[in-house]
Amino acid sequence: MNIQGKTALVTGASRGIGQAIAIELAKQGVKRLLLVARDTTRLGEVATEIEMLGVEVVTLPLDLSQVVEVNIAIAQAWRDHGPIDLLINCAGVAHQTPFLNSRLPNVQTEIAVNLIGMYTITRIVARRMVVQGSGTIVNVSSLMGKIAAPTMATYSATKFAIVGFTQALRGELAAHNIRVIALLPSLTDTDMVRELQWFRWVLPTTPQKVAQALVAGLARDSPEILIGWQSHLAVWCNRIAPWLLEKVLLMAAPQERQLHYPRFRDARGRT
Template sequence: MARQPRSLAGKVVVITGGGRGIGAATASALTRLGARVAIGDLDLDVAKRTADGLGDDAIALPLDVTDRPGFTAFLDEVEKQLGPIDVLINNAGIMPIGLLEEESDRTTRHQLEINLHAVVHGTREAVRRMKPRGAGHIVNIASAAGKAGFPGVATYCATKHAVVGLSEAVRMELRGTGVEVSVVLPAIVRTELTAGVEEARFVKSLVPEDVAEAIVAALRRPRFEVFVPRSLGPINRFTRLLPRRAGEWVAHLLKGDQVLINAAHSAARKDYEARAAASAPAADKEAGG
């Protein structure tokens, strides 16, 4: 007999970068199911507007995920206001587009700090809080770029591959503890992060609600790899069976190797690229930038 899906009513959920996009859609989906959600975001005004639209079950707090002591203090404040954290969703991330040879060291550092180091820190903090209680769920948002390389986002791909590896290792470390780990691997999601990116031939673009639905499903019936859409899973497994040159030929035939790099100089990305460049104030301060 199949196990009943877990109830999320009353669960305390933290979402980093939750003010907009996937994070905001996930917060909305969770509050509809009775969860109490803490939205952490660098842009507190945006986070407050999102939380205000969700009613009494959502709060907004300032969060720069590159400020690790501040990240820890943010989690402490969530627990002070809402109680022990049941779910942490490491969602904050940036995706500047451009050739690696043209990428500044500052842009590289921002991606490593936000997309990877913050996920390591958030995961570690969640384990320390959840493991003694024998329950909890850590959800790390990676990407289809965590399973393959795409021209134009080399460093982004590196960070997302690392998030997948981190999640795999921590999942094994936590076996038998009652703490679950999921890694979410979406295709192109129509948010500000993908502004200027054209439709891919091989996989239809998603909206944030598609990813939110998949995250909720993984929380109710835990599983490790969460491909969005689900068809990405079989596609990934099939392409991994091919010799490298054949797999690259298929990607080129489907223009999968062009979909991101073609957006590098799109005027539609101007606002997003500027916001991404200002998204790690603590990391810049530490580096003296």
């Protein structure tokens, strides 16, 4: 895909990978950026930075879980600013905890943002792309969408689901000249992951490198974009010797004392 002169919509654009992608698209010549996030203040700061690059910016402060509001906002944006050529679904949250200590509200938040929010805006935009007969959709998954990791069960589940959703849409929308791509970053040094206990031996990449890899992948028409040699090695190992990779993941996972595993008592009160 040649992104020059195109209109792109980026969710999760107020920080992290979403912000880096929006800035990189601006540097590479997109005509217009529609930026979606819940944090109005941060969204405005990113918009100001991008406008200095000479790109038109439209901010859409939205909670993607609010279906009616999202529908109205996208319909108005399409009417006022023209068709969207590129949709990048980057909004996401992560909660790290041992499964036995997980809390349902955190699980529901991950599913609501990572899956339902992505589904909501993709459905709205994809239907309009079908009418115009072209478009590209990028769903940001994760390396954990290929390889699940201890202490990240629900997050891994949502990222696996994004890969499956992307593969299904790729087949369904191909006849309408719409490309659907999965972007799979490994550990990326963002505000979100700084609150997590990192896995040992994993070298974090930067949001800027993720954004650059996306632009390069769009130019190559790649259906899936893995980032970094560690990601390629892990996926290869998972195909050839999954038992070995599972052992490595267990050794690399944060130690129990860091994650505060719960203590359970039996019927006699013994731990």
